[in-house]
Amino acid sequence: MKHLVSIDDLTKDEIHEIFVQTKKIKAFPFTYRLNREHTILSNLFYEPSTRTNSSFFTAMTKLGGKVLNINNVNYSSVSKGESLKDTIITMGNYCDVIALRSRTAGDALKASQVSTVPIINAGDGNGEHPTQTLLDLYTIWEKFNRIEDLTVTFVGDIENSRTIHSLDKALTNCNKHYRDTYNEEPWPKSDVYYLTRVQKERGSRGSYTMKKEHTNTMPEESIVLHPFPRNYEIAEWFDTDPRAKYFEQMKNGLYVRMALLIAYTQYK
Numbered sequence: 001m002k003h004l005v006s007i008d009d010l011t012k013d014e015i016h017e018i019f020v021q022t023k024k025i026k027a028f029p030f031t032y033r034l035n036r037e038h039t040i041l042s043n044l045f046y047e048p049s050t051r052t053n054s055s056f057f058t059a060m061t062k063l064g065g066k067v068l069n070i071n072n073v074n075y076s077s078v079s080k081g082e083s084l085k086d087t088i089i090t091m092g093n094y095c096d097v098i099a100l101r102s103r104t105a106g107d108a109l110k111a112s113q114v115s116t117v118p119i120i121n122a123g124d125g126n127g128e129h130p131t132q133t134l135l136d137l138y139t140i141w142e143k144f145n146r147i148e149d150l151t152v153t154f155v156g157d158i159e160n161s162r163t164i165h166s167l168d169k170a171l172t173n174c175n176k177h178y179r180d181t182y183n184e185e186p187w188p189k190s191d192v193y194y195l196t197r198v199q200k201e202r203g204s205r206g207s208y209t210m211k212k213e214h215t216n217t218m219p220e221e222s223i224v225l226h227p228f229p230r231n232y233e234i235a236e237w238f239d240t241d242p243r244a245k246y247f248e249q250m251k252n253g254l255y256v257r258m259a260l261l262i263a264y265t266q267y268k
């Protein structure tokens with residue numbers, strides 16, 4: 001059984017296949033409207049989410065499938081003390097694939113070890129967030145036509161951002177720089193600037209804001225990405241800058257997740 005726990009679970013070729021499929025879906029989404037009829041996704045979310053949860057929901061719905069949404073586990077038997085293992089085994093009886101968001105790094109791996117259906121890690125604590133990485137990579141690929149030989153600067157919560165952890169792993173042949181919130185050094189010239197918020201719920205402290213001085217030295221052809229939600233990192237004045245690609249990035253989340261749901265329910 002195939003699970004997506006870490007971005008390392010996918011080979012370069014598999015990632016490329018997902019891009020090709022995503023591009024087709026993005027161009028003609030309607031063609032896929034019955035692609036996964038009678039297929040059921042369980043959205044099992046132990047942590048808050050807007051984009052990941054909604055885009056998984058919409059992705060399966062646009063493929064003709066259905067969604068069991070447990071996006072507030074407090075209203076499930078988790079509030080009665082049910083373990084992750086028992087919840088995963090239970091949901092495996094009712095659905096064909098599970099998108100799991102959990103509070104603790106390693107939960108997705110544990111779930112994959114007991115699950116009878118594919119587990120897609122939708123973010124596990126400060127561990128990984130491979131589906132976010134795929135949409136980040138897809139957005140980079142759309143712009144540069146490659147995900148190698150690029151200069152990428154990560155800014156923000158390097159330690160606790162699961163989106164950075166997964167993307168960092170995936171960008172193997174790139175020149176990478178890291179600026180955490182306490183690092184005052186100017187940002188180096190890059191193709192991609194990847195900003196994240198400070199994960200206060202995971203004990204991180206501080207905050208930062210991208211300033212005019214930063215944007216003045218960013219190459220015209222560079223792009224600025226952010227997984228969102230944003231706090232103070234990017235002020236709204238930057239939203240209309242052609243380098244601001246974060247709204248396109250979140251839109252790509254839908255098409256990438258449609259491609260993923262097709263790939264992970266092939267042998268259901």
Ligand code: NCD
Pocket residue numbers: 051052123129132162163196197227228229
């Ligand atoms: C991120 C997450 O949940 O890790 N959001 C998302 O999925 N788009 C980023 C964050 O919470 O900071």
